[in-house]
Structures are given as structure tokens and as C-alpha cells.
Amino acid sequence: MKQELFERTHTAEWDAFAAMCGKTGQGDLPRAYRRICHHLALARQRCYTAGLVRRLDNLVMRGHQELYGNASGLTRGWGDFVLRGLPRRVRALRGPVLAAVLLFGLPFGALTLASRRNTELAAMVESPQELAHMESMYQSGKEKFGRKDAADADVQMFGFYIWNNVRIGFQAFAGGIVFGLGSIFFLFFNGLHGGAAAGWVTHAGLGRNFWSFVVTHSALEIPSLILSGAAGLHLGWALLAPGRRRRGQALREAVKEALPLVYGAAAMDVGAACLEAFWSSSALTPQAVKFGAGGALWAAVLAYFLFAGRRHAR
């Protein structure tokens, strides 16, 4: 068949198909799409001109996007994700999660304990100005703990915590693609700085103020950092030890497996920012209430990740 005849025979069909794309539920799109694919194959095989092939190519591309693009999956199944999916995923990735716990926990614990006695250790990690700030932030008699400037508004701090903490979580994940090094860095140094601050403030006799500020939101903030870091470590490990897969494939699969942790971590960070901005800082709430609520939240978070979703859904 000469090209001219081919075009004249099918042009109406092609135009109809182009109109069909973009409007869902109109006509038999899959059937029309298969015919266009057939026409494209014919046009290539019969060596029709580049212009016609490109025209059909464009049509096939649009049909392909229409048929195989999945509907947005953001709202679908999020309840199930919260109740079961996330804790299951965390337990499935317990290797990197435990590694992240150790990478954060060991420097944190060691410095907290050590710098109570030996304040030089804290001074090696933090600058003197930073340590002085730390002390002033948790002085008794303040209206709000944890603020460098007493006039800072709650909403302002909320914005700052979102902007800063969620970003640190994202970076702890993204840094994992450098063979896990970025995640290790973020986990270790946050542990180091946290431990130095805690030890120093405790040494200065402000321990109760400090821990009452920290305990409320840390149940969300610290697991959040650990999940982000663990997700990054999972990427890094996939690149280092891809097993019997190509590195690219291993990376893509690892990303898919780790991404739920990043979503969970971001959500927890937003929750932590709420608590930290609007409640942790308040010096009016009795410290016993704060320790009670914070302890309960810690227990709830740990129980959630350990036990939620263990039974089969339905």
C-alpha cells in the first residue's frame, strides 16, 4: 500500500484516537490503542516517511501514557499504611534500622554519660558560644525553655522545626546513596551533638529542665531521624552489596523498599515539630506531667513499631 492511501484510509481513526486521549471513559481506548500500535509497526516496516512515523509514534506515546500511567496512589490505602504497612516495613528492614539505632545511640549515650564528668569532651564537640546558649536556654525561671530568644513566637519555632528537622531527615536519606556515608554522617553527628548538649546541661545542674523539654517530642523526633537514616543505609547497602542484581536494579528496589520509612519519618517529624513548638517549651506545665506524657508517647511509639500489624490483615 502506498503511503498516501494508508494515510487517507486511517486519518479519521487517528484523529478520533487523539481526541479520545485525555478524556477518560470515552470509547474503547485499549482497542483503539492496539490498532494504532499496529499501524505504527506497519508504517515502520513499510518504510513510510519519518514524518508519518513520528505522527504515529506521538499517538502511541500518548496512548501508552494514558493506559499505563497509574492513578495517583497518594490517598489510596493510607489508613492501611499507617496501621500496618509502616511498622511492617520497619521490621522488614530491621538490619539497617538497628544499625541506625546504634549509629545514633552509641555516640549519644557515650557523650551524655561522659561529659557529665568530663566537660572538656562537650567542649570538643560544641563551641563555647553554643554551650553558653544551651545553658541559657534551660535556665529555671524562664517562661519558655529551648528558645534562644525569649520573644520567638510558637508559630515561628514550628516553621523553623519543619524547615530544619524534616530537611535533615530528607538529607539523612538522600546521603545514603553515597554508599551509606551520608546517612552515617547525619546519624553519628546528631548523636554526638545531642549527647554533648545533654551531658553539658546536666553537668550545669539544669538536667530536669532540659529533659522535661526533650522528653515530650523526642519520642517522635529521634525515631524519625533513625528511620530516615535507616532508609539511607538501606540504599547504601544495596549499592555496596547488590547480590545477584545489577547495581542500578538493586538501587531501584532498595528505594522502593525504603521510601515508606521516609514518608513515615516526615510525618513523625511534623508531629514532633508541633509538640516541640507548642508544648515542650512551656515552663508552666508541671514537669511531672511532661515526663508522664513523654514516657507514654515513647512507650506507644516503640510498641507501634514492634507490634502493630503483626496479625494478617483481614
Add this chain to the structure above:
Amino acid sequence: MIDTLTRVETPEGVELEFSPAGPVPRALAWLLDAVIRYTADGILASLLAQLGRTGVGIVLIILFLMEWGYPVIFEVFNGGQTPGKMALGLRVIREDGAPVGWSRSVVRSLLTTADFLPFAYGTGLTAMFLGRRFQRLGDLAAGTLVVHVPPRFQPLWAAGGPPEAPFPLPFPLTQLEQRAVMSFAERVPLLTRERVEELGDLLEPLSGARGPEGVRRLLAIARDLRGQA
């Protein structure tokens, strides 16, 4: 062959062709997006500055959303195109040709941080040059490509000209040769007169003439091959 075309086979057994975009158009698209983003940031910040310290908090949240969400929102809801990519005729697609969804777009956005390292997108640029398909780390991890949007089809034959006197083929042509002549005729409206004649002169053995007469004869052959009355 030195071309960057990527072929993807669909379940229907036909191949789709994509041409991945190189660093230069992508950098320009990035620049345009950055200008748009920072302008929007600046306008919102100056408006919210009226609210004092509370406004600062809201601005920080907006900065956060713009930093991470700007590409994701546009790529998911605008067919893989941020405004910058639209202006440069680029589009983000999945490696199999389907549109990007939430997860892949989020991964691309998150890993922009890693691509930026150590400075000025050094890692991303290196990754783009190492692979065949210009993928930065974010693309590799998400399984996405940035491709040139193919130009819209224009039925050039319809523009046509006055009908040519038929010119008989001096000898039979193979299928590929036939296509070359037909594609030449198809492109004539896009080229300058001089270029058309220059190309036509290459086919002197076929048309037996040079200059405008050669081109006229080639167009006549093409019409005949195409089956145009």
C-alpha cells in the same frame, strides 16, 4: 551509533523512541525554575513579613514546601513538566515511558540533595555523563528519564505546492532509498532554498539534473512513490 535515542518496547510489541535530554537544556530549565521559585518565595515572604515573628514561621513552612514540593507537584499534575521544563520542551517520564507518579517524583526531589554535592550539581553531572541516558542519581534511583518532548506532527504534504509533472524513475530504488527520497520531500518546507538544492544535488545520479530542476524531479519522484495523484 552515536545517538542518544532510547527505545522502550511496549506490551503491544511496538517500540517507542525517546531522546533523553542532556545537561544544557536541563540546567537552563533548572535555572528558570529557580528564578520562578525564588521570586514566588520572595513575594510571599515580603507579604507575610507584616505578621512579624508568626509570619516568619509561616514563611519557613512555605520555603520548605517550595524546596521539596515544587518539582513533585508539577511533575505529577502537569504531565512530568515543571514550568522550566515546559519552556525548554522537556518532560520527566518513567523508564518504561509511562508518566511519573508520586513516589518516583518524590525520590527525584529528595535525591537532588545528593546530586548537588560537592557543589553545583557535580555528582549529578558526573552521573549524567557516565550513563547512556543522561540520568542523574535521582533519576537512577527513581527509574526515570528526562526526555525531549517530540515536536508536534505537522502534515507538511498538505501544504504542498502546484502539482509536478511526473518524472519516471531511471532505475528501481530499495525501500530505504525510497524512504529517504520521500522524507527529503517531506522536509523541503522546513529548509532554506539553498539547503534544499544542496541536498538535491547529492542525488544527481537519480534525477539527472542539478539545482532547481533536480529538486523538481526529486519531488515528482517522491509524489509518485508516495502514491499521490
